[in-house]
Amino acid sequence: MILAVETSCDDTCAAVVDDDGRIHANVISSQGIHDAYGGVVPELAARAHAERCDLVVADALRTAGITLDDVTRVAVTRGPGLVGALLVGLQTAKAIAVARGLPLVPVDHLDGHLLACTLRPVAFEPPFVALVASGGHTFLSRVDDPDRIEELGGTLDDAAGEAIDKGARLLGLPYPGGPALEALAAEGDPEAFAFPTGAKVRGLDCSFSGLKTSLLYRIRDLGEAEATARRADLAASYQRAVVETLAVRVERALEQTGLDRLAVGGGVAANGPLRERLGALPAAVAIPDRSLCTDNAAMIAAVARFRPALAPEDVAGLEAYATGQRPPAAASAR
Amino acid sequence: MTDRPVVLGLDTATPATVAAAVAPGARSATRIEVPAAGERPGHTRLLLGLAEDALTAVGAGWGDVGRIVVGLGPGTFTGIRVGVATARALALAHGAGLVGIATPAALAEAAGGPGAPFEGRPVLVVQDARRRELFLTWFPDGVAGGAAVVPWTVPHDGLAAALADLGTPPAVAVGDGALAFRDVLTGAGVEVPEDPASHAVDGAALIRAAAASPVGAPGDVRPLYVRDADAVPTAERR
Ligand SMILES: [Zn+2]
Numbered sequence: 140m141i142l143a144v145e146t147s148c149d150d151t152c153a154a155v156v157d158d159d160g161r162i163h164a165n166v167i168s169s170q171g172i173h174d175a176y177g178g179v180v181p182e183l184a185a186r187a188h189a190e191r192c193d194l195v196v197a198d199a200l201r202t203a204g205i206t207l208d209d210v211t212r213v214a215v216t217r218g219p220g221l222v223g224a225l226l227v228g229l230q231t232a233k234a235i236a237v238a239r240g241l242p243l244v245p246v247d248h249l250d251g252h253l254l255a256c257t258l259r260p261v262a263f264e265p266p267f268v269a270l271v272a273s274g275g276h277t278f279l280s281r282v283d284d285p286d287r288i289e290e291l292g293g294t295l296d297d298a299a300g301e302a303i304d305k306g307a308r309l310l311g312l313p314y315p316g317g318p319a320l321e322a323l324a325a326e327g328d329p330e331a332f333a334f335p336t337g338a339k340v341r342g343l344d345c346s347f348s349g350l351k352t353s354l355l356y357r358i359r360d361l362g363e364a365e366a367t368a369r370r371a372d373l374a375a376s377y378q379r380a381v382v383e384t385l386a387v388r389v390e391r392a393l394e395q396t397g398l399d400r401l402a403v404g405g406g407v408a409a410n411g412p413l414r415e416r417l418g419a420l421p422a423a424v425a426i427p428d429r430s431l432c433t434d435n436a437a438m439i440a441a442v443a444r445f446r447p448a449l450a451p452e453d454v455a456g457l458e459a460y461a462t463g464q465r466p467p468a469a470a471s472a473r
Numbered sequence: 474m475t476d477r478p479v480v481l482g483l484d485t486a487t488p489a490t491v492a493a494a495v496a497p498g499a500r501s502a503t504r505i506e507v508p509a510a511g512e513r514p515g516h517t518r519l520l521l522g523l524a525e526d527a528l529t530a531v532g533a534g535w536g537d538v539g540r541i542v543v544g545l546g547p548g549t550f551t552g553i554r555v556g557v558a559t560a561r562a563l564a565l566a567h568g569a570g571l572v573g574i575a576t577p578a579a580l581a582e583a584a585g586g587p588g589a590p591f592e593g594r595p596v597l598v599v600q601d602a603r604r605r606e607l608f609l610t611w612f613p614d615g616v617a618g619g620a621a622v623v624p625w626t627v628p629h630d631g632l633a634a635a636l637a638d639l640g641t642p643p644a645v646a647v648g649d650g651a652l653a654f655r656d657v658l659t660g661a662g663v664e665v666p667e668d669p670a671s672h673a674v675d676g677a678a679l680i681r682a683a684a685a686s687p688v689g690a691p692g693d694v695r696p697l698y699v700r701d702a703d704a705v706p707t708a709e710r711r
Contacts, residue, residue, distance in 0.1 A: 175706040182550060182702035189554040193561040193691055207566065223551050226517055227558045234562035237521050238535040314707075455521035 142199070142210045142235070143440035146192060146228030147220025147248045148275060149173055149184045150433070153196040155203035155210075156440035160258045163203035165430055165437040168195050177314045178304075185223035192231045199436070207239055214443030216436075217245040218460035220275075225459035237455055242448030245457060247465070251438035253280055253288060256402040256425045258441045263402055263425035268392045270417070272385060273405030273433070274300030274315070275462075279343050279392050282402070285445035291392050292343025299381055299407045302347035306377045309354055310370055321410055324378040327371030329412075332357060334380035336387060343388050343395075350380050382413045386420075393422055401425070408432040477539030477569070479531065481524060482680040485516040485556035486548025486576035487600070487649060492520065493676025494527035496537075502530035503676040516555040524563075527676070538569045542683040544576035544674065545697040547600065547608045547624050553696040561691045570688035575622040575697055576600075577610035579679035580647045584671060585615025586681060590645075597636075597643035597663065598624075599650035605629050607650040608699060613641055617682055624699050629654070636661045647672050 140163070145152040149170050155163040170187040173179045200206060215232035218225055236243040252271040256263040265282045268291070277300075278293040297305065300317065307316020312323065334357075335349050354377050358366045366373065389401060403417060403426045418424050431437060449457060460466055482493040493503040504523040508514050528534060543560035546553035557573070564571040577598035583589060585596040593615050600608040609632075610624040627635045632654055636642070645664045652672050655665045666672070 175708065176704055177707040180702060180704040183704055185550070185554060186696070186698070186702065189558055190692070190695055192558055193565045196562070197565060223554065226551060227554055230517065230520075230555050230558040231562040233521055234559045235566045237525065238563050238566035240535075455525065456518045458517050 140203070140205060140209050141212050141214055141440040141443050142196070143214040143436040143443060144192070144196060144228040144232040145216045145248070145251070145434060145436040145439045146188045146224050147216050147218070148224060148434055149179045150435070151188050151191050151195045152434060152436035153199035154436035154440050155199050155205060156258065156437055158444060160262060160441060160444065162258055162437050163205070164199040165435055166195050166199045166202060167430060167433070167435050174314055177308070181221045181223055184221060185227060188224055188227035192227050196231060196235070207235070210239070210241060212242045212244055212443060212448060214244045214246050214439050216248045216251065216439050217457070218248065219462040219465055220248055222459055222461040225461070229457065229459050233454055233457055243454045243457070244443040244446050244448045246439045246442045246446065249276060249278070250288065250442045252276070252404040253282055253402070254285055254441045255404050255431045255438035256427050257285065258427070258431065258437060261425050261427045263400070266398055267400035267402045268389065268396055268398050269402040269404065270385060270389050271405040272299040272407035274298055274304065276405065277345055279388060281396050281398070285442070292345070292388060295344050295346040296348040297351070299345070299347065299385060300405070302351060302381055303378070303407065305351050306354055309358060310374055317406065317410065320374050320378055323371050324375040327373070327375030329375040329379035331369070331372035332376035334376055336380050336383040338383070338387050343392055345384050345388060347381070347384065350377070350384070378412060382410070382416050385413065386416045389417060390420065393420070399423060404432050406433040477537055479528065479533040479537045480540045480542065480680050481528065481538045481563070482542045482676040483520060483524060483556050483560050484544030484576055484579065484674045484676065484679055485514070485520060485552045486544050486546040487552070487674055488514040489673055490514065490516050490519040490523055491674045491676045491679070492523040492527045493680055494531045494533060495677065495680050496531040496533055500531045501677050502527040505673060505676070507673065514549070514552060516552050520555060520559055536567055538563070538567060540570045540572065540688065542572045542574060542680050543694065544579060544679055545573045545695070546576055547602065547697050547699040548576060550696070550698060553698070557694060557696050561694060564691055571691050571694050572683045572686045572688055573694035574617070574679065574683040574686060575610065575624065576674060577624060577648065578617040578622055578682040579674050581610070581612040582616055582682035583675045583678040584645050584647045585612060586678065589615070591615060594644035595641050597639070597646045599646050599648045599654065599658070601649045601653060602626050607632060607654070609635055611639060624697065626699060632657050633661065636663070
């Protein structure tokens with residue numbers, strides 16, 4: 140049994156997964172304290188992790204109906220993420236591993252999103268193209284094998300989830316914007332306004348800053364009264380542009396790699412129109428349950444099945460890496 | 474408790490990484506790593522290794538630890554979280570009892586506790602709080618004495634006024650802030666020991682300071698931040 144811990148952002152997560160990829164517990168404690176701030180406040184996130192990380196681990200063990208005696212490896216997110224948040228999970232996992240004499244497997248958070256779909260019951264096997272889109276990351280990778288992952292494209296500015304949040308804010312919707320924007324968009328016409336999708340920009344990288352600016356100008360041009368009256372149309376058209384921006388790159392990636400298998404992960408995978416659009420592609424498409432798309436520890440355990448444990452003498456000294464500080468070893472493994 | 478008689482102490486509130494183990498028969502071992510000038514604290518990298526070292530030195534293993542004492546701060550936010558997260562997870566790993574105690578209580582114990590140079594006399598702990606502020610913690614009887622310890626912050630130039638406000642003058646001041654503001658303190662008649670060790674957290678003193686503290690629920694063992702996080706809700710922004 141693998142016990143995994145993930146605290147890279149604002150969810151405190153622990154999971155128990157067996158070596159066959161069966162999930163026995165996947166506990167996600169959402170902090171629910173950041174909404175009033177319009178985004179994740181790193182110090183508040185770290186404080187909340189420190190108040191509950193061990194309790195979430197205990198909860199995962201209880202839910203799985205096991206004790207630490209049944210655990211054979213401990214896995215933990217090493218980065219990238221908010222370093223103060225990461226450290227809480229890292230120390231928790233290290234302390235358990237050291238005190239119990241268990242092997243520790245450090246895992247890259249982004250690999251977790253890429254391989255979440257390998258867990259049962261989805262059990263989607265490589266090779267596949269993977270799209271990961273969330274509030275923190277947006278990228279496309281080619282996964283030939285759990286150990287052979289190549290990044291095909293990323294985002295030049297905002298992550299897709301960030302673009303959705305910013306658009307929602309411009310439309311006067313509360314944070315986090317995803318569910319509210321999707322609900323409003325359902326009442327609008329996605330063809331009402333033509334927002335840029337970068338369809339003519341070649342390659343597999345996304346950009347969302349032009350889209351956000353375009354919405355800002357459109358609202359300004361319409362005037363307050365008209366923009367308010369047409370909020371649903373604006374939301375639907377904006378959402379469609381985000382979906383198209385992603386879908387066009389996914390289509391290209393499938394074509395370029397010759398693969399006809401697609402895995403989708405990250406919180407934006409919960410978006411209905413995106414699921415619909417990607418589901419219609421001529422490919423086998425795997426979109427795991429929402430609890431495996433947003434940040435979770437089961438996906439960290441999923442990766443740990445395929446990665447070596449640290450040498451015992453290196454466990455106590457293991458350090459985290461923040462966003463933008465991925466060591467070459469982690470990057471080259473991708 | 475008799476079958477797991479070892480007490481482990483951990484503190485990462487100051488730049489130093491501190492661990493200590495006390496076994497029956499007064500066997501004890503303390504480990505401390507202080508970063509070189511200009512270097513960042515190595516709490517994450519060092520803490521578990523130092524703790525294991527201390528345990529080995531008293532002939533114990535992780536499974537022998539029945540009680541864990543952790544310094545709650547105040548100190549750097551990240552530092553105190555590393556200590557608390559580690560201690561809580563270690564307690565979970567083997568079901569050890571967990572006690573959290575304010576870090577300055579360890580400094581006060583070493584200066585004014587039983588058998589200490591200023592035994593029973595009033596101790597002021599002065600810690601660097603960064604942002605041109607100091608954390609002050611006041612021990613009128615030299616030790617925590619079971620009373621809740623409440624550290625507070627003063628600006629650098631407010632130390633003299635804070636001393637005047639105490640009512641009883643401290644016999645001694647310890648902590649990295651005491652070293653940095655030796656002139657202000659000695660000018661007010663407060664002794665500041667020369668020995669740098671008097672101003673560093675001693676793991677064995679941390680364990681002694683918590684000797685009378687009951688084991689709490691792990692969820693109640695939380696960092697002592699003193700200061701709020703710098704974050705303003707959207708609704709209150711301008
Ligand atoms: Zn993520």
